[in-house]
Each structure stands twice: as structure tokens, then as C-alpha cells.
Amino acid sequence: DAGVTQSPTHLIKTRGQHVTLRCSPISGHKSVSWYQQVLGQGPQFIFQYYEKEERGRGNFPDRFSARQFPNYSSELNVNALLLGDSALYLCASSLAPENEQFFGPGTRLTVL
Amino acid sequence: QKEVEQNSGPLSVPEGAIASLNCTYSDRVSQSFFWYRQYSGKSPELIMSIYSNGDKEDGRFTAQLNKASQYVSLLIRDSQPSDSATYLCAPSWDNMRFGAGTRLTVKP
Numbered sequence: 597d598a599g600v601t602q603s604p605t606h607l608i609k610t611r612g613q614h615v616t617l618r619c620s621p622i623s624g625h626k627s628v629s630w631y632q633q634v635l636g637q638g639p640q641f642i643f644q645y646y647e648k649e650e651r652g653r654g655n656f657p658d659r660f661s662a663r664q665f666p667n668y669s670s671e672l673n674v675n676a677l678l679l680g681d682s683a684l685y686l687c688a689s690s691l692a693p694e695n696e697q698f699f700g701p702g703t704r705l706t707v708l
Numbered sequence: 709q710k711e712v713e714q715n716s717g718p719l720s721v722p723e724g725a726i727a728s729l730n731c732t733y734s735d736r737v738s739q740s741f742f743w744y745r746q747y748s749g750k751s752p753e754l755i756m757s758i759y760s761n762g763d764k765e766d767g768r769f770t771a772q773l774n775k776a777s778q779y780v781s782l783l784i785r786d787s788q789p790s791d792s793a794t795y796l797c798a799p800s801w802d803n804m805r806f807g808a809g810t811r812l813t814v815k816p
Contacts, residue, residue: 605760629804631804631806637807637808637811638794638796638806638807638808639752639796639806641804641806642804642807652804654804684749684751686752688752693803694740694800694801694803696742696754696757696800696803697742697754697798697802697803698754699744699751699752699753699754700751701750702750702751708739
């Protein structure tokens with residue numbers, strides 16, 4: 597079975613632009629979570645979706661938004677990019693929110 | 709106050725030694741834990757899940773859950789340089805809240 601996939605792998609944007617990151621969960625997984633990770637820190641929770649509904653939201657500004665589609669794939673959108681948004685963005689899927697998560701390879705976002 | 713605390717390390721052990729990584733937690737009714745390993749520049753990888761009190765062994769890895777003392781640990785026997793990574797623990801009831809983890813270095 598294919599694992600969690602994310603696209604793109606790398607992305608370079610300039611301040612003020614917006615970005616869309618994509619995630620496809622493991623087949624059968626209905627929960628998708630998004631994380632931001634900067635060097636030296638653990639993954640910081642951004643959003644969790646389950647059965648296409650938002651189940652949780654971390655402490656991120658409204659510039660961050662996400663959604664989950666009927667096929668359980670997900671998008672993370674970030675508007676008005678700031679230099680501080682440069683990070684590794686991780687997507688993880690699980691059968692349900694309380695189950696173990698499986699992470700994708702991540703998208704490395706650089707904001708110049 | 710965080711409900712799950714992980715010893716932040718860093719932890720350094722010689723090759724072949726036992727590495728012990730620990731998390732403590734506040735009381736919760738349902739207690740299952742997950743351990744993840746993250747190599748530098750890579751995404752976290754699930755290595756162990758423990759759902760009940762006691763020990764669970766998988767190769768060189770043993771996860772221990774002690775509900776009475778409210779701690780969970782991960783033991784790595786015969787540590788190898790390839791075990792050098794950051795280890796993250798997460799409880800099932802709040803498995804989106806990762807700390808910084810424990811950075812383990814195994815020295816040849």
C-alpha cells in the first residue's frame with residue numbers, strides 16, 4: 597500500500613504570496629492532520645480533519661486554512677506568506693483521530 | 709501545565725548500550741501511547757504503539773507503560789549509530805501535541 601503522499605516536495609515563494617499544499621492519506625484513513633516544523637522544534641499542530649470536518653485547530657493565524665475532500669485528501673492553504681512561514685509542512689493520516697498517525701515526507705517551504 | 713512531559717535530552721549513549729527514553733503524563737482514563745522516530749530533515753516515523761499496561765517488545769525496542777506511576781518509556785537495546793535521531797512520544801487522547809522530543813546520539 598502507498599503511504600501518505602504530499603506535493604510539492606519543495607516550494608519557494610516570496611513574501612505576500614499564497615501557497616497550497618496537498619496531501620493524500622493512506623487508503624482507508626479518514627483523518628488528516630497538518631503540522632509545521634521548524635528546525636529544532638517538534639511538529640506544531642495546525643489542523644486536524646476527520647470525515648471532512650475540522651476536528652481541531654492549533655494556534656495559527658487565520659492566514660492558514662485547510663479542507664478535506666470527499667476522497668479524504670486534503671489541502672493546506674497559507675495566504676500572505678511571511679518569512680517566518682518557512683518550514684517543513686507535514687501531513688499525517690490515521691484511521692481515526694485517536695489512532696496512530698503516519699506521516700508523509702513533507703513539503704519544504706521557503707519564503708524569500 | 710503540559711499533560712505529557714518528555715525528557716528533553718539530549719541523550720548520548722555508546723554503541724551497544726541501552727538507551728532509555730521517558731514520558732510522564734497526567735492522569736487520563738484512556739491511555740495509549742505512540743512513539744515516533746525522526747531523523748534530521750525527515751518526517752516522523754511511527755515505531756511503537758502501546759495500548760495496555762506492561763511491556764511491548766519489537767526487536768530491539770521495548771515500550772513500557774506504567775499507568776500507576778503515569779509514565780511510558782522506550783528502551784532501545786544494543787543501540788546502534790543508526791538509532792541516532794529525535795524520539796517523540798504522543799498519547800492517543802492528544803496525539804497532535806508533540807513536544808520537542810528527546811534527541812538521542814549513539815556514539816560508535
